[in-house]
Amino acid sequence: MNTPHSTLQPAIRECADAVALIAAHIQDEQLQGRTPCEKFTVAELVDHLGLTLQSAARAARKEAQPAAGAGSAVSPQDLADCASLAAVAWSEGAAYEGTTEFGPGEMPADFAASITLQELVLHGWDLARATGQSFGVSEGTGQVALGVVEQVAERARNNGSYGAPVPVPDDAPDLHRALGASGRNPGWNG
Structure with missing residues (x-):
């Protein structure tokens, strides 16, 4: 990944703030609802993203990751806290320097930061759409997210994290182009 930390850092902060705001407005009756990420309900996606952001914060601090399955269930309020802590x-x-442990193992720290951003962008948007909220990010953050998603898309499709690309007009906002590249339909409506 060649996305400089001076670009990733503000994008991560902006998306983490958006996710925290979305999480704060998730209602209990929405937790069993569908999301654009078909393998997750709202509750399951809150849990997945919260645990991922806990891991991302440890990766930024160069801390060891706990054994798989060691985390406890994440509530929407916990997710808001996890997003803030990751940001x-x-x-x-220094978080972007050297290598760190994240996800499947050790990787360059700047790549772990890029993965953190794509998790915040894609799953933040998923949660917003699933709960009737907006996921507004600046054009600059959308552009950074598009670059990250395009860089990881082939690998993510091969491991089942992304679906087949969804066609999106070339003049669509960068966020919508990133969503399409990840296999999401920007017009998803439950």
């Missing part, structure tokens, strides 16, 4: 952890310049 703070990735606000340190």
